[in-house]
Amino acid sequence: MFRKPPDRPDAIEVVVEGVSLRVPPGTTAAAAALLAGLPSTRTSPVTGEPRAPYCLMGVCFECLLVIDGVPSRQGCLVTVRPGMTIRRQEGARSL
Amino acid sequence: MSESFDLVVIGGGPAGLAAATEARALGLSVALVDEQAEPGGQIYRNVERAEAEGRAAPLGDDYRRGLGLVRAFRASGATHFAQHQAWQVERDGRVFVTDGAKSRLLEGRRVLVAVGAMERPVPIPGWTLPGVMGVGAAQILHKSIGVLPDAGVWLAGSGPLLLHFAVEVVEAGGRIAGILDTTRSFAPATVLAHPVAALRGRSYLAKGIGYLARLRMAGVVRHSGVEAVEAHGEARVSKVRWRTGTQWHEAPATGLLLHEGVIPHVHMTQALGCEHAWDEAQQCFRPRTDAFGATSVEAIFVAGDCGGIGGAIVAEGRGRVAALGIAASLGRIAPADRDAKAKPIRDGLAPHEAIRPLLDALYRPAPELLAPADDVVACRCEGVTAGRLREAVSLGCLGPNQAKSFTRCGMGPCQGRLCGPTVTGTIAKALGQSPAQVGSFRIRPPLKPLTLGELATLADLERGG
């Protein structure tokens, strides 16, 4: 859905669903998941349907991701750091 | 544990930045809380970074204006809490913020809510499919990191932001599949019906006409008079369908970007219990304020789009005016001084405010967007359809709060931000009442989720009000 931006020397390496990806500095975790080409980024804990980010500005909460092992984080409000791991959130999280 | 300021500003867009800067110039101690990493809000998203990377100029002068605002803010001496979310704001000016790990308390003698606008939700069949997003979301990706949609993406909806983004893509060398334009009003007729607005805001009109011309020149497919749009697909959107008149059409899609205008983000002012009114022209709720942005709650002021849509320039001006009002309310400047300083700012806003009634009329949302069909999802978080809401009404629910009890709409993570307008609109239509009569969700803290562990660290705080 989105064209990958050209690579650049100061690109940041993150790991999305186990796959390494280089993204521009300033990319949010939600944006990184989109750039990784994931068809969806979570499943709804209510309906089980696949979902993905909608607003990218902190309002819709569709971008809930597991970031560096911590679930239920709004990916659109987290700026990537080198080595960040980003995973889908499947349904309701467990404690 | 707590820090005190004369003024706590919540929101890092033009209103918040201008207010913080002006308040500092008036000698107030100021904190600015912004959930984004970089100041600029959405309209000037990542403007400093874009400038440093040479991407700001192509995004246009309107966008680059944000640079001056951000730089002035950085130099103002305000305390900047970036990437902090305000999860509780109390009527006496206490603001609880979290950085994701730790909470702190900021005590303002005054609080300025400048949290801006959000895109109106566009509840169409299939809108919860992955790959359906707001046009604003795509614009955020472009502004912040220069990413463009691919050629399989459709835009659907109505409004200046949609056309502006399409032009932005084209100017950046990108392509989109096409535009499905749902604008309903006949433009020349609407313009003629608002002659004063059209005249005083003619630069906005010229811009809009220019967008359409530019898109035509670039060969962007644009279908106008679109009356219905649907997203289809299995695990994500793969096809878009639309209707003009009685004729349905369809096309493959790798994504669908929706836009039907922006509305004030009133979540925080509603949580504070500020009085709100239904704005019939803009089809939204907005907080009641005086000319300086003072709300019905003494310590709480509002500026920018969250008080009523006016756009970036108006937001900036109103931010400055709010700072003047706040300073006067704290006795730091005399009312005469405040008024003298506010006048030229207000005068400068006049042409930008003048166009608003025309834009509101031109881009008024279709009734189906406020009260969608039964099988369309109204509450995305909890998967509640408009039909379930109508069922709740038939059981005697008169408003969103009872509907929430019965259907769970508004109980998910977004706490009613995205479904609020649809829930109110659907119930209003079912009851034959106005949205003002039906009302809106009772908003409760936390305004943003925080962990129980973080809340537990505040167990020793004195009880606030």
Place this chain on the structure above:
Amino acid sequence: MNEDGFASGCDVAVVGGGIVGSAIAYGLASRGLKVTVLDEGDRALRAARTNFGLVWVQSKGDGMPAYMRWTRRSADLWPAFAAELESLTGVGTEYRKDGGLVYCLGEADLAAQGRKIAGLAAQADVFDSEMVDRAALERLQPDARFGPDVAGASYCPHDGHCNPLYLLRALHAGLALRGARYRPAAPVSSIERREGRFVLATAQGPLEAGRIVLAAGHGIPRLAEMVGLPAPIKAERGQILVTERLQPFLRLPGSGIRQTGDGTVVIGSSKEKTGFDDRTSVAVGGRMAARAIRILPALASAKLNRTWGGIRVLTPDNHPVYAQSATHPGAFVAICHSGVTLAAVHASEFAAAVAAGSLGESFEPFHARRFDVPKAA
């Protein structure tokens, strides 16, 4: 919602469409009476929307054996009540009766709770709770990991929980299906008695009724005065915290912590004197969160989605008041803060008594005379 107006009157007007009023009305309508329920608008105190959701027996009725028996009777009836509602309306209440726990933090707390249980046991033979130690507690909650301070709990096999909002919805659906009329936005301004019938002045016009039941929570005192009924009610705020949805891990409800059918964990509740201010306090929320984390440390990383406050409808001894008016025959009042637990008996035995026209001896202990309230009927 019914189209016909008030013109035809009703057998019983129930003032209050919360859990107490709805359960009573449902019971009356199920017995063939013509019932109209009068309720307020979308924004009202509505204790019915702020419940924790326990169907709770243990620790009820200290000092009042009749209430202990009443509560136990309701819990015994609840399974059939829930099944009947679901079969009639299609709305499930998520009721489960797996027993319930009152957690004890530290040995002193455990000992104190043990003494309390013994004290209650001595008051009535229906009492049926026992103390469980840490090991037994862990067997009762196999997927939960308790904090080091958790010494044990008191356990009662008759305790359970439900979704109180679904209960209200089921009751409203049941009311409609049983032919009762529900009128929202119809607050009552006055009640008169004319020629042996009651005339209620409401915002939607006057309503005539043969009998009335005041079940309007904090709206009761003003109306009770008009019909010679006692209404010794005080307000107390309780706050509740709700987390995001979580994978199931907590089988049994506990005092102050339970996991709902949606997977959210609900944490309650405080006791505060705030008048009718139903907002929330950060410090109180913090203390509640801290206690929950002491009991289940893993909750520290759970996200809090929402908090709310509810104003409890309390009598001087916190036990229910049921009464009928001597000066205005046919006027009844039902005051309690355990509307969820008592829904089953409200829909059956209390409704049957109102239908019969008189509360009878078994309700004597619940009269407000026990407080020596000056205005008692």
